[in-house]
Amino acid sequence: MTDSKRKDTRLVHGGRRKEWTFGIVNPPVFHASTVLFDTVAELKAAASKRDESLYYGRRGTPTTFALADALTEISGGAGTVLYPSGLAALTGAILAFVEAGDHILVTDSVYDPTRAFCDQMLRRYGVETTYYDPLIGGGIADLIRPNTRLVLVEAPGSLTMEVQDIPAIAAAAHDAGALVFMDNTWATPLFFDAFAHGVDVSILALTKYVVGHADAMMGAATANQKALNRLRQGAGFLGNCPAPDDVYLALRGLRTLSVRLRQHEASALQIAKWIAERPEVDHVRHPALPTCPGHEVWKRDFTGSSGLFSFVPKNGTERAVTAFLEGMEHFKMGFSWGGYESLALGYFSVDKARTATPWTAGPLIRLHIGLEDPEDLKEDLDRAFARYRAAL
Numbered sequence: 001m002t003d004s005k006r007k008d009t010r011l012v013h014g015g016r017r018k019e020w021t022f023g024i025v026n027p028p029v030f031h032a033s034t035v036l037f038d039t040v041a042e043l044k045a046a047a048s049k050r051d052e053s054l055y056y057g058r059r060g061t062p063t064t065f066a067l068a069d070a071l072t073e074i075s076g077g078a079g080t081v082l083y084p085s086g087l088a089a090l091t092g093a094i095l096a097f098v099e100a101g102d103h104i105l106v107t108d109s110v111y112d113p114t115r116a117f118c119d120q121m122l123r124r125y126g127v128e129t130t131y132y133d134p135l136i137g138g139g140i141a142d143l144i145r146p147n148t149r150l151v152l153v154e155a156p157g158s159l160t161m162e163v164q165d166i167p168a169i170a171a172a173a174h175d176a177g178a179l180v181f182m183d184n185t186w187a188t189p190l191f192f193d194a195f196a197h198g199v200d201v202s203i204l205a206l207t208k209y210v211v212g213h214a215d216a217m218m219g220a221a222t223a224n225q226k227a228l229n230r231l232r233q234g235a236g237f238l239g240n241c242p243a244p245d246d247v248y249l250a251l252r253g254l255r256t257l258s259v260r261l262r263q264h265e266a267s268a269l270q271i272a273k274w275i276a277e278r279p280e281v282d283h284v285r286h287p288a289l290p291t292c293p294g295h296e297v298w299k300r301d302f303t304g305s306s307g308l309f310s311f312v313p314k315n316g317t318e319r320a321v322t323a324f325l326e327g328m329e330h331f332k333m334g335f336s337w338g339g340y341e342s343l344a345l346g347y348f349s350v351d352k353a354r355t356a357t358p359w360t361a362g363p364l365i366r367l368h369i370g371l372e373d374p375e376d377l378k379e380d381l382d383r384a385f386a387r388y389r390a391a392l
């Protein structure tokens with residue numbers, strides 16, 4: 001598709017302004033707090049555009065501007081704010097927009113730490129959260145109140161992988177004057193064009209595919225013109241800023257995002273289809289497979305799939321899932337994903353992370369398919385399924 005080709009080119013060119021790189025391919029890593037000014041007039045001029053040029057280290061350096069600009073160019077937004085982690089991007093973006101007495105709508109399939117922030121911290125500040133069925137679509141209109149400030153979507157959802165009808169949700173939200181925030185970490189801007197589907201603020205855990213090598217934490221929120229000033233203002237109040245060496249790693253990772261993502265996609269699809277045929281498996285939740293809730297929406301709105309998916313094993317007991325997970329050669333156990341390496345995690349109480357929609361399917365296994373040879377990964381999984389059967 002010409003569209004993806006254009007995105008690939010943008011990945012190579014994004015943020016590479018000569019005034020920041022001095023003609024070198026990559027920008028230098030600026031370690032900076034103080035920026036020096038010769039005149040009062042220069043200092044005042046810098047203050048008036050402190051989110052886009054040199055003012056003070058916390059507000060950005062050529063290294064951070066290069067990454068933020070590249071992300072803006074790739075996603076088609078109006079501007080990007082960087083944060084020291086993906087979670088900080090989610091919480092920082094939400095805090096920039098809500099106030100006491102507000103109400104927000106959050107998908108029941110949301111990343112669990114985001115839920116904890118809403119239930120515990122936002123509640124303390126007088127902001128109420130209602131969780132909604134991720135498959136609600138335009139039905140979200142019935143849940144919107146006069147004080148609903150924003151609707152948070154995440155597609156596919158963490159762990160359970162439901163794909164949401166974002167255009168339908170955005171239409172209802174915008175009709176009522178609410179904004180749409182999206183956690184777009186799974187698809188990245190390469191496989192889901194958030195702004196073309198009605199999102200106002202698109203949030204990425206850069207820690208995952210953009211950094212891509214499991215060696216730095218970072219987040220970003222990209223806003224459209226309507227939301228950008230408020231987003232930047234909130235970030236200015238909170239004062240989070242990522243460290244320069246990490247920003248450099250994220251920028252370096254970004255340049256190869258497309259080729260890595262396509263390999264994650266191909267290997268994950270191959271393995272998801274292989275798992276779907278296994279007698280030990282009830283169903284696979286991979287957005288590109290028809291057994292995933294919201295698959296039709298994925299086909300309509302997304303241009304690819306990444307390396308993370310989950311499956312529900314048959315008769316899943318904690319003992320059998322534990323036997324599956326322990327003794328792997330290639331799939332390691334640990335949080336995060338999006339690096340070059342394969343990961344596996346078991347989730348034994350998905351039902352407890354839900355309040356709007358019941359989860360009755362039992363334990364779930366989530367895999368991240370890395371860049372190893374998929375045949376080696378299948379052999380590893382074959383042995384895991386044998387351990388699973390033996391432990392039933």
Ligand SMILES: *Cc1c(COP(=O)(O)O)cnc(C)c1O
Binds near residue numbers: 087111185186208
């Ligand atoms: C990992 C993750 C985050 C948080 O990112 P961190 O950099 O670990 O804080 C947010 N959303 C989703 C969907 C994630 O998987």
